[in-house]
Amino acid sequence: MKKKSIFLAIIFMLFAGILAGCGADSATGKKDGKEKVVIGYFPNINHVPAMVAKDKGYYQKELGDGTTVEYKTFADGSAFMTALKTGEIDAGLVGPGPAMNNYSTGADVRVIAGASTGGTVVLARKDSGINSVEDLAGKTFITPAVGCTHDVQYETYLEDLGITSERIGGTMKHLTGNAAQYSAMLQAGKIDIAVAPEPWAAQIQLETGAEVVIPWNEISFGETLPASILVASGKMIDNNKETIDKIVKAHKEAVDFINANPEEAKEITIKDIEITTGQELAKEVVDLAWDRIGFTYEVDQEAIQAFSDSSYALKFLKEKPDFKEFIDLQFISTETASR
Template identity: 30%
Template sequence: MRKFTWTISVIVFIAIMVSACGQKNEAASSNENLTVKIGLLKNVTHAPAFIAIQNGYFQKEFGSNVKIEVTAFDNGSDFSTAIATHQIDLGFVGPGPAINQYLKSKNFRIISGSNNGGAVLIVRTGAGIKSVKDLAGKTVAIPTKGSTNEISLRLLLEQEGLKVTTDSSGVQLITRKPADTLVAMRQKEVDATLIPEPWGSQMVQEGTGEVLVDWDRIPPNNGDYPLTLLTANDQFLKEHRDLAIKAIKANIQGIDFITQDPSKSYDLISQELKELTGKGMKPELIKAALDHLKLTHEVQPDAINVMAKVSFDAGYIKGIKENELDLSPFIDLSLLDEAVNNK
């Protein structure tokens, strides 16, 4: 009887091991010849992603069987459309356009933070603007409608009792890509801009503009608000949750690399910008950008909810009532918890 029991135990043990190996091989094979499509913006505020790409953190985490394809976007609206329509699997974007798109499609999630702050309010040199109140009757450039920068600008104007209008009674907004805003400021076509770094620092260095509100006084939370978040679409999370967690780890490694020794990151960030745009960036401009933001993998749901309310009031969120602005399903921090705790 003892011999029979021992024999059964061995058979059960072998069966369990074979099953476990089979499951492991099945999981491994599911990533064979897989291409993970990562999206990001051509901004230094996406520096952790740049470092994670340049230092091979994504590739190391995903494994050699996974191919990585990087797509760069000019603005968050285009990125958000791409992730909602499965043109990309995961990537980095600001909360403003992400919120607007999520409430339409509800098929992607915020899974980690990347950096907070990083935008400044610049006024054109010689425009006679000495305070935010002086923006009344002026034209202010933003990267795109519904962008995180526009949300911050609207909050800033609201604090000073100013309204966004289409005439000289308030503040007029126009959309310009950051590079085009730089030209517009030089040509005196716009009076001010709330813009991500290092564009603001570049305007200051060349004498085109002056800082009116520095990054650590931009609302909400005086610069400590999400500007770049890591997101992933639902299909990718369902089929490759393990890789999404590994992407978070790669993002955190990028943050740690910059935090521990920023000077080592300048050339890498410039190189990634060159690959994305065809042009690198001077180290002093990259330093200015990194000095004007807070790198963090943490996410602030309260700040995101405030931004959603601003987008709603601005008319960018349609088809729902204000009390239906429930973003709790949009922010899934369970993967971040697993990544940080090495589960």
């Protein structure tokens, strides 16, 4: 009888534990009894729509009081895509390069809106002896990650000049790192070339005297390619269509606000980047960077295809991808899209 009582007690505790587990907050779906949505973005000016939506409470307003909105920042696209694939984040802004690379290898990622264009600038270290693009062969350059958006833009531009990286048999040496550290690395002579997203390009130019070798509007795909895109997983779109619709609405509100209120948007950007990186950007840095960026939630599908073709040609992608299901713009009204 005693053994039976112990057995029943164990069964009861196990059953209670299962019930407790079912009622507890999950890692990504619930918090304090509310639905939880996590938005990811990077601390650079191409990702200002996320910063503005966060500051203005647009996501929270659209998703309602029954949802807790959290934010997570990333230094590169690889970390962002890992977080999206594992469900650590539900949606967010990332460059098209990492999204395409992961999609081509089977990742469940979909583009649901554009966010920005432009913002990639190539700068040469002062006294590096680099006076034109022809001098870049054999030099050391840095980008946030191998095959990232900025890397593909840079290597595409130079390939037309017959200059390639060591990765594919050329002479350019490639390093990767956090763009916020590029100024220090240039001044220390660790790199010759910085392929930098804004606002770090403007900061490098103003702080170190580095020369712009390839302007934002001359680098490959500079004016047409979405520099950042809003993405989510196909599973999230299929299972939580209403949530995604609200996220896109909040995103569109943020883009409209940026275009209507650039000075206030700059203040929000400076504050958010300082909180995230510990670096306070000077207003003149942000002003210069802002002139090299456009904000829109439209997506140039032809530019994305051309970019992917180049990624394949540069051997960042093993197979030429089919993007039929990669871009899902059902949540965007083309009649009201920002231009």
